[in-house]
Amino acid sequence: MPFALLKYGLKREYPAERHFPPQPELKSTYDVVIIGGGGHGLAAAYYLAKDYGITDVAVLDKGYLGGGNTARNTAIIRANYLTPEGVRFYAESIALFKELSQELDFNVLYSERGHLTLAHTDAAVRTSRWRAEVNKHLGVDSELIFPDQIRKLVPSLNLSEDVRYPILGALYHPPGAIARHDAVAWGYAAAAARRGVELHQKVEVTGVLRANGRALGVETTRGTVHCGRILQAVSGSSSLVAAMAGFRLPIHTVPLQACVSQPLKPFLDPIVVSGSLHTYISQSARGELVMGGETDPYGVYADRSTLEFKEGLIAHMLELFPFLAEIKVLRQWAGMVDMTPDFSPVMGKTPVENYYIDAGWGTWGFKATPVSGKRMAETIATGRVPELIERFRLGRFYEFKQIGERGAASVGH
Amino acid sequence: MKIMPCPLNGPRNISEFVCGGEVVIPPDPARCSAAEWADYVFMRDNVAGVVREWWYHVATAYWFIAERDTVTDEIIRTYPASELFSKRVVFTAPEEASEAGASEAGASGGKP
Numbered sequence: 001m002p003f004a005l006l007k008y009g010l011k012r013e014y015p016a017e018r019h020f021p022p023q024p025e026l027k028s029t030y031d032v033v034i035i036g037g038g039g040h041g042l043a044a045a046y047y048l049a050k051d052y053g054i055t056d057v058a059v060l061d062k063g064y065l066g067g068g069n070t071a072r073n074t075a076i077i078r079a080n081y082l083t084p085e086g087v088r089f090y091a092e093s094i095a096l097f098k099e100l101s102q103e104l105d106f107n108v109l110y111s112e113r114g115h116l117t118l119a120h121t122d123a124a125v126r127t128s129r130w131r132a133e134v135n136k137h138l139g140v141d142s143e144l145i146f147p148d149q150i151r152k153l154v155p156s157l158n159l160s161e162d163v164r165y166p167i168l169g170a171l172y173h174p175p176g177a178i179a180r181h182d183a184v185a186w187g188y189a190a191a192a193a194r195r196g197v198e199l200h201q202k203v204e205v206t207g208v209l210r211a212n213g214r215a216l217g218v219e220t221t222r223g224t225v226h227c228g229r230i231l232q233a234v235s236g237s238s239s240l241v242a243a244m245a246g247f248r249l250p251i252h253t254v255p256l257q258a259c260v261s262q263p264l265k266p267f268l269d270p271i272v273v274s275g276s277l278h279t280y281i282s283q284s285a286r287g288e289l290v291m292g293g294e295t296d297p298y299g300v301y302a303d304r305s306t307l308e309f310k311e312g313l314i315a316h317m318l319e320l321f322p323f324l325a326e327i328k329v330l331r332q333w334a335g336m337v338d339m340t341p342d343f344s345p346v347m348g349k350t351p352v353e354n355y356y357i358d359a360g361w362g363t364w365g366f367k368a369t370p371v372s373g374k375r376m377a378e379t380i381a382t383g384r385v386p387e388l389i390e391r392f393r394l395g396r397f398y399e400f401k402q403i404g405e406r407g408a409a410s411v412g413h
Numbered sequence: 414m415k416i417m418p419c420p421l422n423g424p425r426n427i428s429e430f431v432c433g434g435e436v437v438i439p440p441d442p443a444r445c446s447a448a449e450w451a452d453y454v455f456m457r458d459n460v461a462g463v464v465r466e467w468w469y470h471v472a473t474a475y476w477f478i479a480e481r482d483t484v485t486d487e488i489i490r491t492y493p494a495s496e497l498f499s500k501r502v503v504f505t506a507p508e509e510a511s512e513a514g515a516s517e518a519g520a521s522g523g524k525p
């Protein structure tokens with residue numbers, strides 16, 4: 001590597017390389033059609049091509065690649081969930097994330113920071129201990145720590161007892177990380193396209209062709225496309241697209257908002273989350289403070305921002321970091337997230353044969369991009385749902401076997 | 414500030430209210446199958462467009478119905494539940510039919 005770098009440095013010219021190969025016209029038939037060109041759809045396309053040699057694949061997006069929630073999330077990656085199903089699943093994603101820049105030959109700026117979930121009540125301390133024990137049992141590094149240790153990790157945090165909700169402890173998860181979300185989508189897209197996958201932007205799926213309970217293809221704004229298998233990966237639009245295929249989902253679409261401050265010198269290494277105060281914060285590589293909280297209180301299919309969100313968020317943030325009162329908010333935005341009642345995803349087969357689903361990613365799906373792509377590709381290629389994701393089946397709701405992650409996912413994303 | 418026109422309290426800040434979800438007529442718990450019950454408890458139409466929902470004014474403990482456009486975020490009309498429900502809905506299932514399914518729904522439904 002250093003020699004290659006030296007050679008590169010001594011070159012006279014640096015011709016720009018196209019990131020995506022030029023795309024052909026949309027064909028009328030493919031082996032696999034993927035609805036939704038977010039991180040999940042693109043990752044699935046990549047692993048279909050790489051792991052299974054399935055390259056007759058078209059990814060269709062009604063907007064632009066990675067322009068949905070993939071572009072809007074706050075990029076938190078962690079595996080400190082509450083249920084064994086969740087912990088195992090997200091731990092595999094972390095393992096894939098760590099190698100991702102190398103695998104895709106594209107820097108996704110994976111940055112391990114450590115993740116703190118603050119506990120301000122006895123109940124929250126109990127949940128932290130519970131999560132730490134489940135995590136450790138499954139080989140995931142998490143522990144319950146107390147204010148003296150928290151102070152060492154985040155010296156700027158207000159640990160005073162003279163506040164409305166004093167900090168009693170925290171769940172500390174050293175592997176917690178952030179990564180550049182756009183790069184994840186672009187890296188998967190380019191690596192998939194190099195293997196022959198087609199990426200078609202501004203193609204909206206408007207209907208799903210079916211006969212005898214089987215999916216045959218999709219209607220799009222650019223004509224009918226027939227295919228052998230379909231993967232739906234459209235996050236906030238999950239219920240709308242599933243309705244085209246003729247089934248319902250346990251999903252409610254709600255905006256989730258976030259904002260960033262003006263850039264500051266680096267002072268905050270770990271990601272800090274407070275469930276009781278409905279806020280979380282991390283500092284990006286550019287120095288901006290990335291801040292967010294809970295989903296909006298009611299469902300809307302629009303990515304608008306509200307003053308209420310910022311007022312609530314910032315009031316709580318100032319309790320944790322009072323000195324931020326002087327700092328300005330630079331940007332704000334929202335995404336439409338697909339919330340499930342148990343805060344776990346819906347993955348695998350559907351009532352329609354050959355039609356697969358990857359949905360219910362709510363506020364927590366960015367970290368799952370590699371693992372869901374890999375495991376959905378396996379499902380589509382082999383026709384068998386791997387054990388790791390089988391429990392996330394749509395059918396669990398008909399068996400009253402929810403996978404309750406609310407305690408680990410409602411604010412910390 | 415978004416305003417919710419409450420049929421009981423008049424126009425109030427929407428932060429005083431809780432959205433209770435789509436108005437769905439429950440199947441008869443004594444007679445329906447577990448699948449029908451699960452469908453009622455968990456599955457949603459999640460419409461992009463005009464929806465009819467339960468809303469609750471917290472301070473006065475008052476449930477009512479709102480018609481709302483989920484794409485434009487506009488509240489179209491609000492009215493008392495009595496416009497839709499003229500008869501009392503009875504939820505008590507006969508002894509032999511009250512199994513796990515029914516109690517799950519009570520825990521996560523939370524709607525009148």
Ligand SMILES: Cc1cc2nc3c(=O)[nH]c(=O)nc-3n(C[C@H](O)[C@H](O)[C@H](O)COP(=O)(O)OP(=O)(O)OC[C@H]3O[C@@H](n4cnc5c(N)ncnc54)[C@H](O)[C@@H]3O)c2cc1C
Binds near residue numbers: 076257335364365
């Ligand atoms: C503010 C915010 C903060 C978040 N923070 C975190 C976090 O810190 N950590 C974390 O793990 N997760 C987080 N999330 C959640 C995460 O962003 C999502 O779960 C994840 O990005 C979903 O990826 P996706 O590829 O499934 O969906 P998307 O990236 O939304 O992609 C879906 C694509 O489908 C396309 N589409 C929709 N309908 C159609 C159609 N009919 N035809 C064709 N294409 C269609 C859309 O245009 C879109 O590009 C956050 C989300 C938001 C909004």
